[in-house]
Amino acid sequence: MTMGKMGNYRVMLQNRNLRPHLPETRWMTDAGTLRMLGAHSSVFIKPDLGSGGNGIIRVRKLSRGYEVRSGPSRKIVGAGSVLRTVRSSRRSNNRYLMQKGLQIARYQGKIFDIRVYMQKPEHKWVIAGMVARVAAPHKFLTNYHQGGHAEPLQKVLLNQFKNNQAKVDACHRKIEQLSMTIAETVSKWSSTRELGIDLALDKNGYIWILEANSHPGHRLFTQLADQTMYSTIIENKRKMAVQYPI
Incomplete structure (x- = not known):
């Protein structure tokens, strides 16, 4: 059984580690x-x-x-x-x-957020991909279908934190920690094996959880020059199709 956005939000709200990050x-x-x-x-x-x-x-x-x-x-x-x-x-x-609504950070003058692609090909959740989604000019949404495009997360975070690698590394670790907690929390109430987690940085660098979607798209990752994450996502999908056929 999969839940809508509100169902996932209410489940996450019960976790005290996630609650401060939920608008x-x-x-x-x-x-x-x-x-x-x-x-x-x-x-x-x-x-x-x-x-x-x-x-x-x-x-x-x-x-x-x-x-x-x-x-x-x-x-x-x-x-x-x-x-x-x-x-x-x-x-x-x-x-x-x-x-x-949040005062979301910008990259080259355009708003951006972060898509974390979570998968559970076997018994544990893994982070299969992380990417920055940058909105098209004058758009208020970053989604691929709304004209948003992918940028390497490291590149965007370095820009956001003015090349301060220590701050980038700390933000990256927090994104990973939150994403794993979200996946483990939501999956207690849902049988999903994939989650698209959307996070945003505000102008102070604080991380907010926008939503967790149990039917994430993966085409965004095809836009990256390095196709490693896309290949990982597809390989995990193949494993899940064999081990957990619908």
Whole structure:
């Protein structure tokens, strides 16, 4: 059995080591949306079962009114019509959740986050791949299907920490530690053997957990010059198909 984003979030919330890294996330309701917009400068609204960045809406406070972005659409609306605009921007009948927006770090002027590809080909979880996902210019999502592209994580972290290798190494270790904890925590409640974990650094270098997806895509890794991680992912998929056929 696999769970949606909210199910994974609630499982992770029970782990005291993960809790400080989880941005506020709630089911979407009209009243809840207004409360979130009152508390935060931006809010992301996501379908619980969506993937690839499809259907994600960002609502951002402006000096007057709100900016509502969904795909290529961008609307500036007043407080009286923001809920109606959000509802009309939804592309799915699935339940939606709301997540606090973050001041995400940038690479060469574009936002980026981190995809960690977790697999369990045998009895233990392994980190099969780690990559930075860099958004296309003027985009608010980093997903491959939204125009995002892959960059080696080491390269992006060196840029972020101004070539301070000690800080890069510490961040890398924390990413690995969090990812293993997430996979072990989520798999207690789900039979999945693959997880796409999305993490983000804020402008202070703090690591946030955006989501854990049990149906991750792996095409992003084909964009790297070094194909080692992609080959590892495919080989693990082959092993799992033999040992755990559907």
